[in-house]
Amino acid sequence: MSETLLARRARLLGPNVKTFYDEPVHLVRGQGVHVWDADGQQYLDCYNNVPHVGHCHPRVVEAICQQAGTLNTHTRYLHEGVLDYVEALTATFDAPFDTALMCCTGSEANDVALRMAQAVTGKTGVIATDHTYHGNTTAVHQLSRSNPPPGGYWDNVAFVPAPDSYRPLGGEGGMAHAHAFAARVQQQIDALETRGHGFSTLILCPFFANEGFPDLPRGWLEPTVAVVRAAGGVIIADEVQPGFGRVGSHFWGHQRIGLAPDIVTLGKPMANGHPVAAVVAPSEIMRAFRERFRYFNTFGGNPVSCAAAMATLRVIQDEGLQDNAERVGAYAKQGLRELATRHPAIGDVRGAGLFFGAEMVLDRDTKTPATAYVQRLVNGMRDRGVLLNFLGVHYNVLKMRPPMPFSRANVDQVIDTLDTVLAQTPLA
């Protein structure tokens, strides 16, 4: 069955359209933290942040149905849905974030954010970390060091090393690492100015999710912020992965690390799977953009999208999912640490809230990345009904980022299964 489906997929979608796992999963149904395949096999979903409040959450489904049956149109007409949502959304931010631009994907949001930074600074130089991902448009694909654009990188793009708390730049962790990172940012600012672009923005995920979610203390970005501000640049925080309460202690990833960004971008989890994204900014930055760029997004901010996003936000708040993320996430990290006492392949346990995982190594002293091994683990977990994945600079970090209603019982299942898979999977 799966093979026929794969062949049909290659015929209709083309080659090189990656699936997860050696044996891809053919899903037919989802509910809460579970999904089911065509054979009726149940899986625990430890990976998907798109169904943020749980697969097919009834309140979100109901909001979509109700609004889809009433009106769906664009923002050239007046509609209260987009205003009610932007008001509720910006209320979750610290001052001065009080306006939003609604679009459809995180890629579109970052593509707009880069131009917003350009509008406010008058410069075009962009700095990103060298193992990040901010989306798939032509412009934001330029920020992807791990997936080089075939035509090469634009001259106005520069990279700094991804923060790695397990192997810190300069050899020392904490604030020494923070200053070493800031020094690299300063170097690239200087290089962009030398090359004539000037410095516009540093864009980063405040959780450094794709980089392997390093363990960085609150305030770690302060030296970097000082460098960026002194150069007249702005900071874009890409909250597509850590946002909407996932990190537990705070509603936004930038709040957790103590960063006050200038522009914030949102995507995937925003409407539980409905294609909704946004750029949130202080009104003066929004004004600088809106006055220089005539931007309209047909689907952005439509009544159905806003109803889906509003229901998702209300469920997070009403069901206490941020608190749940903090409590259950702490319990999960404790479970991983306990596993680490018995499984030497676990070199480091990291994460916050319901975004956690473990860096796998061949040897704890040399910290040699166990890249092939982590792939075997992920496939072994899949075969035992637990869906998770891996990422990181060395692609050796087990990544768990489940729907937000994840429970302690779900954690127990993951830890027990991982214990079994680790025991049964030889490291060499």
Next chain:
Amino acid sequence: MSETLLARRARLLGPNVKTFYDEPVHLVRGQGVHVWDADGQQYLDCYNNVPHVGHCHPRVVEAICQQAGTLNTHTRYLHEGVLDYVEALTATFDAPFDTALMCCTGSEANDVALRMAQAVTGKTGVIATDHTYHGNTTAVHQLSRSNPPPGGYWDNVAFVPAPDSYRPLGGEGGMAHAHAFAARVQQQIDALETRGHGFSTLILCPFFANEGFPDLPRGWLEPTVAVVRAAGGVIIADEVQPGFGRVGSHFWGHQRIGLAPDIVTLGKPMANGHPVAAVVAPSEIMRAFRERFRYFNTFGGNPVSCAAAMATLRVIQDEGLQDNAERVGAYAKQGLRELATRHPAIGDVRGAGLFFGAEMVLDRDTKTPATAYVQRLVNGMRDRGVLLNFLGVHYNVLKMRPPMPFSRANVDQVIDTLDTVLAQTPLA
């Protein structure tokens, strides 16, 4: 009420977020070809192609509800919905179009199409018409002559004059105009080669919708195609406006004008308002892209989007909406021509299927565009319960592009109302 809503909108969304009409419409409900405002006033919708098969079509709403309550996830897992849809979609195309890349917005589709052209030609030079619109990402914003990007145009972008059948390039219409247009394309190909970019693609809307939907005979693009092919370039047909049966005689705009493009992009009407878009291409072009670009779109091709798109496609087919577009569109043009016998401000009547309108002039001999006048007409129509708009190189073309179930009775209402508004609106 409206003023408070406008003020709230400016506070939350920022300035310069345009609305339609001097007195914006505050919509609360839509059904079929009608929408209603907050005061219960009914409007005939003659403009929106997003609710392609009619506002809130029950089959599309049901498909969305059913799938949103079952599973919504991304294409890293296997799911039959995206395959069933791509199979049904490509079946509406002529050979060799047999694969599709699913994304969320027409902007994303065109952004991908440009890179697809680059992958297949190895060149980067792009030619567009000088009054087109292909979307809002950084890359496709470069193709918008009427909304210049603040940082200026990239050196690899070139423009040719928008076809204008009412004032043809070179003074003579028909194939003389076609050859004059092709000669301009050749000039820009040469310029791109001189500037070192080489020539990759000519992107155009095969209906030249934003340009004012000029009246061009079938085969009009043949001299241009010859020039593009001789230079080793490819043609991208942006079907966001004319596609999905709207032009009546054919399912796709490029089929109507007799153009065989290399890449086709789709957007707005595809899923009746759900954010769905696609790039359709022959498998060898898809392969060239997929092998050089690692592209993934989280929301693209998700089960709910595909269910909405499939329902929309089936409704077009089952309800005979393409035939309806042809018949009712012809009736509408006849009505406009009849109006033109009594209202000298109507300089030219154009269109095909349910995309029709009239170019308004101050004087039929000089063809001086009646730009301010057409705005007064559009506002007058709105005040009498008929929503339409204007566009064109001189922004003086009344544009009507209603939902596809538009009837002869609906046309009668538009024509009668327009007759009244024309009579009551002084030209000078």
